[in-house]
Amino acid sequence: MLSNCAACGKVFMKFSKPVCPDCASKELDTAKRIRDYLKQKEKRNAPLIQVSQDLDIPVRYIEYLIRQKYFDLARYPNLQYQCKNCDTLISSGEYCAACAETLRNHLLSVQKDKTKSDKQNDESHENFYRSRL
Known part of the structure; x- marks a missing residue:
């Protein structure tokens, strides 16, 4: 399927990733740079901000690479x-446990409200048709 690269906008044949082969290669190179940086014993426990500053890579891009599972967070x-x-x-997912639970509860309450509303609508329609008979 033809698609536009999410990074550079170039048209390419999309198989799995939303980026073209050139940008995927750049992703791998950047991830390797970060891994090489973190292999140094004194840098192994460097926080994300320090890695970003030392390697001049945007924090959001490093976060993206972490979410794409380029790094074993048990090691770093x-x-x-x-x-x-x-x-x-956080070290995995999009939301912390507290926010994920809040979102889950909110979605469940919306689902219950919809089910309740649908049930009330069905009952009102039944009464409408019964009165017509």
Whole structure:
């Protein structure tokens, strides 16, 4: 399927990633640069901000690479990024546990309200048709 690269906008044949082969290669090179940096014993526990500053790579791009599973976070515990909702540091997913639970509860309540509303609508339609008979 033809698609535009999410990074550079170039048209390419999309198989799995939303980026073209050139940008995918750049992703791999950047991830290798970060891994090489973190292999140094004194830099192994460097926080994400320091890695970003030392290598001149935007924090958001490093977060993207972490989410794409380029790094084993068990080996690099300080490569944490911010929750999309509350800015708490996390090492996997998009949201921290508290925000994920809040979102889950909100979705469940919306689902219950919809089910309740649908049930009331069905009952009102039944009464309408019964009165017509």
